[in-house]
Amino acid sequence: MKDILSAQRDSFMAALPEPISVRKDRLKRAAAMIRDHADRFCDALSEDFGHRSREQSMITDIGGSISPIHHALKNLEKWARPEKRPVQFPLGLLGAKAWVEYQPKGVVGVIAPWNFPVNLVMSPLAGVFAAGNRAMVKTSEYTPVTAALFEEIVGRYFDPTELAFVSGGPDVGQAFAELPFDHLIFTGATGIGRHILHAAADNLTPVTLELGGKSPVIVGKDADLKQVSERVALGKMLNAGQICLAPDYLLVPSAQESAVVDGIRTAASAMYPTLLSNPDYTSVVNDRHYERLNQWVEDARAKGATVDVVNPAGEDFGSTNSRKMPLHIVRDVTDDMTLMQEEIFGPILPVRRYDGIDAAIGEVNRRDRPLGLYYFGKDEAERRRVLDRTISGGVTIDDVIFHVSMEDLPFGGVGPSGMGSYHGLDGFRTFSHAKAVYQQSKLDVAKIAGLKPPYGDATRKAVARQMGG
Template identity: 70%
Template structure:
């Protein structure tokens, strides 16, 4: 059935009201789930992006939904034929969200889902149970269960959810789980959008402003304690600049976070399992010859604290046999790898899985062009990190092991729409003119011969 723009607009209005009314309730729930996370950060990274995406979709969806004229094959257009693409809702979209931004990763894609006229079922992460419970409690106050339904539970529920015959699934999370989602969706031939992750590199050119580099990489790495799919995962730096860059990053981290344990701005690691995983990466790197520099400006006792907060660990002299160079980090660990040149950095990136994000710092436009042309990643930010995801009018997604498909803005509207081809035939007997109507004869041979001309 058609879904009018008025219905779509009403659903988006209710989604906006839901976030405005309960944004601060969600901030408290996120902080409880993490052990601590700044309410201001949740407002900046979950609530505000969701509101911006919903309002952008509300503003532009009428234009997106108009469809597109296409050119009929010559000479049919001259004879009065018409061709166009119309965008229809797909139906019910399954949204499987992660724990690191547990509100934003539901509500940002929801902008495209609702603008395209779909309904949704949501499976929040079991790692953020208070947020999940709040979704389950509040969504029915704003939406009928046939519009948006929330399903909570553990891995078994998540598996069953992914096996439902949705009209589309969007999953945000680990690459390993993405493979299971795709396998489950294949049974129903359900199309999937997978926003995964990987190791997003920072390539530092010799012309880079190192003060800006240090500040921006530090901000991106320590925001949410590095628990961001787009966090700068490791640095590729000229060996002659390495010591200077490390010193500036330490200074930037100390300026932003002069203390950590009682600092409201700094986030805890989400659970004991992830804290143990990160500690294992550090121990593994140290055992294999890495030099670990812990940025702890107030000399706080993290080992004795009843807290999962973890300071920034800069890991130098890294090698590819270290876990920290093999696995997505998702925490405040920053490996720094020395390379002989930007070309060597490009070769290193290309020898590994294609990342979700790639970051280049430098003022050399020819070098920048070389990085852009010779690497493949989901997206790129030049002279900063992460910011490309904040642009509503840019498609967001990965490539290969970092994901497939994309959303945000008009690209999200198209992802969650069925693009239906509509051709309106001319009144002329086209089949006869084209020699397609038996008995085949001179007109047929003429049409075939025309196609074979070089």
């Protein structure tokens, strides 16, 4: 890995400045790499998961990878323009100028997770390549077939000094994070994010962390409950809930709890009338996660929760090793249940009642700041109060998850749900160095401003002007 990094950095320094035409060419090759092998990627994803919906993979990992690349291609020239900045009076009148140039940083390390193992490689690469960088990608050991496919095909589209993939377990991930990259982006669990930050610290590598957390849904007092039910069920069951932005728990007005639960059950049953042999429904990725999810349900049940398993066809999940897990709606949840302490990352939906919007806001605010927050409701004052009184990475109003798909919005967390952001212009800037450039006037500004000894009246006037006198 050190040799790859060294070769990439040498190649980068020799090539500076990276022309826009080269950056565009890399973006086009990145899109072609995914488009040309879309079927094989879908097969690999399904093999890694045990079963993964082909159509879902096409939407989230194939289309979802190519779309941000196209967005970058369309906007790159605008993003890369130097940005004029004003200079303090009277320097502008004397001919001084100031501007910001966006330069590539060099070699960016990308540590990708297993839940969207194509999209969460390619979406960061859209910004990385647009900014003119080279990249090394560490793939997840939980999706080895997808990782092997990347390693097999990358050489047909990129020289190793432009883009390289490495795979392996936690020891490889640790060594990767310790490399002296010019920037490092990690997507994954909060606990691992702490280790990544420690590993990067010795090199003072700037880090973008895309983590997770318990993203709440607040159902407002006058929300359209049919809309809430359908959209929350869709968001929770997509990828079997294995999404960093999945609605993690539901906050509903006490009087509406039963209606919302009934609505979600109905909506989930309509989308997935069967589960075990349904090609549209994805499996839990591995035995460890499957066992974890089932243990958390049993923990909640043992502590007094009511568990509603949405199994419309009455299928026998105990007689299969498919790791398909039906939606579990869990009511009467309390803080001592693991479900309310950890990010769920699976098809389990705790429901909590509240009375008055400030109680719901308080429920969100006593937990770690989440990656996403979702509010449904027509009351503008209530919506405004939720937006003003909560802090989250991003918000989707009247739906879940969708803010991540808006390329012109920054995507990132806050506090335990992450630091920094990317996508679109914000990704370009994250992976660029904003270099300040100042061009001095031809006049002797130091003398005019009283900066040149011997100091005198001009100096005293300059200080008074600085102090607002």
